[in-house]
Amino acid sequence: MSDRILGKLGAGLVDPDTPLLRADDLGVLRGDAVFETVRLHDGALDSLDAHLDRLTSSAAALQLPTPDRSAWRALVEQVSEAWGGAGEAAVRLVFTRGVDDEPTGFVLAAPLPEPTLRQRRDGVRVVSLSRGVSSTSFTDAPWLLGGVKSTSYAVNMAALRYAHAHGADDAIFVGTDGLVLEAPTATVVWAIGETLCTSPDTIGILPGITVRTLFDNATEHGFRTAISKSTVEDLHTSNGVWLVSSVRGAVAVTSIDGKDAPDGELTERVQAASGL
Numbered sequence: 689m690s691d692r693i694l695g696k697l698g699a700g701l702v703d704p705d706t707p708l709l710r711a712d713d714l715g716v717l718r719g720d721a722v723f724e725t726v727r728l729h730d731g732a733l734d735s736l737d738a739h740l741d742r743l744t745s746s747a748a749a750l751q752l753p754t755p756d757r758s759a760w761r762a763l764v765e766q767v768s769e770a771w772g773g774a775g776e777a778a779v780r781l782v783f784t785r786g787v788d789d790e791p792t793g794f795v796l797a798a799p800l801p802e803p804t805l806r807q808r809r810d811g812v813r814v815v816s817l818s819r820g821v822s823s824t825s826f827t828d829a830p831w832l833l834g835g836v837k838s839t840s841y842a843v844n845m846a847a848l849r850y851a852h853a854h855g856a857d858d859a860i861f862v863g864t865d866g867l868v869l870e871a872p873t874a875t876v877v878w879a880i881g882e883t884l885c886t887s888p889d890t891i892g893i894l895p896g897i898t899v900r901t902l903f904d905n906a907t908e909h910g911f912r913t914a915i916s917k918s919t920v921e922d923l924h925t926s927n928g929v930w931l932v933s934s935v936r937g938a939v940a941v942t943s944i945d946g947k948d949a950p951d952g953e954l955t956e957r958v959q960a961a962s963g964l
Contacts, residue, residue: 826892
C-alpha cells in the first residue's frame with residue numbers, strides 16, 4: 689500500500705510525486721476551488737453520495753462548472769481500490785477553477801495523521817474565537833460563502849495556529865452576537881441530558897455530513913436530537929461537547945477556554961453513532 693494515491697479527472701491514476709497543478713491555476717492563486725474529504729476504512733467510503741452532493745452545491749455557490757458526478761465517482765473508486773482494503777485513509781476531492789476556463793479536478797488518498805488518531809482517543813482542548821461576523825451575516829451577505837466548503841481556509845488555519853499558540857488543540861468560532869457557529873474543520877455538537885444538539889445550518893455553517901450520520905443513528909444509541917442555538921456558556925453547562933467531522937469522527941472536547949468541559953462519559957456512544 690502506497691502512502692499516497694493520486695488521481696486526476698480525465699487522466700486516471702498519476703504519480704503523486706509529479707507536479708499536477710499549474711502555477712497560474714486560480715485554485716492556487718486565489719483559493720478559487722472547492723473540496724470534500726471522505727473517510728476510507730476497510731475498503732468502504734463513508735457517505736460518498738452526500739459528499740458529492742455537497743461538492744456540487746459548493747461548486748454552484750462559486751459558479752464553477754457542475755461537477756461530472758459519474759466521473760468523480762469513478763475516480764474516487766479507482767483511487768480507493770488502489771489504496772487497498774486495510775486501514776484508514778482520508779480521500780480528498782479537489783475541484784479548482786483552473787486556467788482559461790478549464791477546471792482541474794483531482795483525488796488524493798493519504799493516511800490519517802497521528803494527531804487525528806490521538807485526538808479521537810484523548811479529546812481536544814479548545815478556545816472560543818470570534819469569527820468577526822454575526823450569525824445572520826451569511827444570510828445577509830451570501831458572498832461570504834457561509835456553508836460552502838471552499839479551499840479558502842487561510843482564516844481557519846490561522847485560528848488553529850492561534851489556538852495552538854495559546855495551549856489549545858482546536859477552536860470554536862463564535863458570532864459577534866454570542867452564538868456558537870462551528871469549528872475551523874468540524875461541526876460542534878453538545879448534549880443536554882441525553883439530547884444531542886447542533887446549530888442550525890441557517891446561521892451560515894457548513895452542513896455536517898457526519899453530524900447527519902450521528903443524528904440518523906442517535907435513537908438506536910439512546911439519544912434524542914435537536915437543532916438549537918447555543919452560547920459558549922451553554923456549552924460549559926452541557927453534558928458533553930464534541931467536534932464532529934468526516935475524518936476525525938466525533939472528538940470529545942475536554943476543556944473550553946481553560947475551563948474543564950464535562951467529563952465526556954457519553955463519548956463512546958456518540959462515537960459509535962457517528963460511525964467510528
